[in-house]
Amino acid sequence: MRIEQDLKLGFKDVLFRPKRSNLKSRSQVELTREFTFKHSGRQWSGVPVIAANMDSVGSFAMAKALAENGCMTAVHKHYTVEDWAAFVAESDAQVLNNVMVSTGTSEADFEKTQKIMAMSDELIFICIDIANGYSEHLVEYVERVRAEFPDKVISAGNVVTGDMVEELILAGADIVKVGIGPGSVCTTRVKTGVGYPQLSAIIECADAAHGLGGRIIGDGGCSCAGDVAKAFGGGADFVMLGGMLAGHEESGGEVVEQDGKQFMKFYGMSSQSAMDKHSGGVAKYRAAEGKTVMLPFRGSVHNTIADILGGVRSTCTYVGAAQLKELTKRTTFIRVQEQENNVFGKE
């Protein structure tokens, strides 16, 4: 047994130190980024915020709405091949370029991914997603997907340490997804005791990935626009959001009325709800590692995304970053013991 004494930080442990800036207005801040990916050589330009591949977030409707804002959606893996065919047929290139096709690592997943990717050259992102990215099986699967799709952008995860980021990039991933345990409906830390504070995971994994020309997605744990900015400030190239984009018209959940108020169900992809829906219940050998919550229905996602991007733009003006790309270089985090003042309740 070993104990690491290095301090690891979450979003709630830091704030940005303001810096002198010659930016007069948030409107001067450019959030669009351009990436050329390591293995595929693909170029992509857009706002690097991604809706999570959860079936009450990453829907086709979300993909259309976020593409209008230049953002991405990792579409969840529970749509059928026929659903995809209909979606691809009715979508223009801008939507498909901003979509990630999610997949697990089984043989059936591989065949389904082949069928979906064959539908359009405009589909360029594949998101290989398993809860425990430390499995050797994932590395082999990434190698196989890279061989099959040499010119597609491959994301793989989830991991939280630099060693595994390097291994996945060397196996063929262009992007590594980072986050174990921080999610809003995740109970992994409670059920297993495993995890890593998300801001430190991002900082360390970004360093490892960038050293090899790879990219990372900071996935999970953002509860407000300030957290999204902190993830970018820590070095995340992309930030993935579940809970912050759940509960909207476009999220794909069912609206229910309780006492005259509208709610939408939101659940972890390893929750009892998800396993009942997609796998015929929780298998005997495992525990659910996600929870189910009812969120107040929040209407269209356009307002929420404008609020998030407005917050990140404002962060950039406080630290003097004219482009999102510069944010991490302009970032000094200060460790804090307090965040917002809640004397009149939470925002």
Ligand code: 5GP
């Ligand atoms: P959020 O933005 O809601 O804090 O986090 C979203 C992320 O939580 C997802 O992208 C995914 O990585 C993770 N997640 C989603 N469902 C589950 C689950 O049931 N269990 C765990 N451990 N993580 C989940």
